[in-house]
Amino acid sequence: MELENVILVNEQDEQLGLMEKLEAHEKGALHRAVSVFVFNKKGELLLQKRAATKYHGAGLWTNTCCTHPRDGETNLECASRRLKEEMGIETKLEEQFSFVYKGEVENGLIENEFDHVFFGVHQGKIELNPNEAEDCTFASLDKVFTDAANRPERYSIWFRIIIDKFRDHLTGMEHRLRSVGV
Numbered sequence: 001m002e003l004e005n006v007i008l009v010n011e012q013d014e015q016l017g018l019m020e021k022l023e024a025h026e027k028g029a030l031h032r033a034v035s036v037f038v039f040n041k042k043g044e045l046l047l048q049k050r051a052a053t054k055y056h057g058a059g060l061w062t063n064t065c066c067t068h069p070r071d072g073e074t075n076l077e078c079a080s081r082r083l084k085e086e087m088g089i090e091t092k093l094e095e096q097f098s099f100v101y102k103g104e105v106e107n108g109l110i111e112n113e114f115d116h117v118f119f120g121v122h123q124g125k126i127e128l129n130p131n132e133a134e135d136c137t138f139a140s141l142d143k144v145f146t147d148a149a150n151r152p153e154r155y156s157i158w159f160r161i162i163i164d165k166f167r168d169h170l171t172g173m174e175h176r177l178r179s180v181g182v
Helices: 021-027 075-087 141-150 157-165 167-178
Strands: 005-009 015-020 031-039 045-050 065-067 093-104 110-121 133-139
Touching: 005 021, 015 021, 021 110, 031 075, 031 157, 031 167, 045 075, 045 141, 065 075, 075 093, 075 110, 075 133, 093 157, 093 167, 110 157, 110 167, 133 141, 141 157, 141 167, 157 167
Parallel strands: 031 110
Antiparallel strands: 005 015, 005 031, 031 045, 031 065, 045 133, 093 110
């Protein structure tokens, strides 16, 4: 198995160097990440259930996909690549916001990421990569917000932070999609 590097950054998202992904999560080093949120035309969010084989967040529900850009890859290129790799989806993505978060996850690992969040819309076929996701579903944001509040242990830490801190961005997308009359 080939080792994968992440891009180390400072609080201004300026690249400082590279570090092996697992080592960065063991040390809690700040690194660049992307998170993708895909909606259908009803404004429902496509959630994925992470594969049971993932080294952290296994079996948890989360946003449509997420990953770390490769050295020399733009955030948009990364988001598009990973959406295709994990979910078999190709669609136009737009960056909506970015934020820094830090949180402990299982196995003694620390997420410390400068996360760039992208939104897209998809109405077609989904082809899950079983190494990445074991299930997926479209759900209304109201249902997601309620379930995550009542059963937070079912969701990834970064997803819980995003739906809490950036609720207005998410509901804004949902309302824009509903207003197109679909």
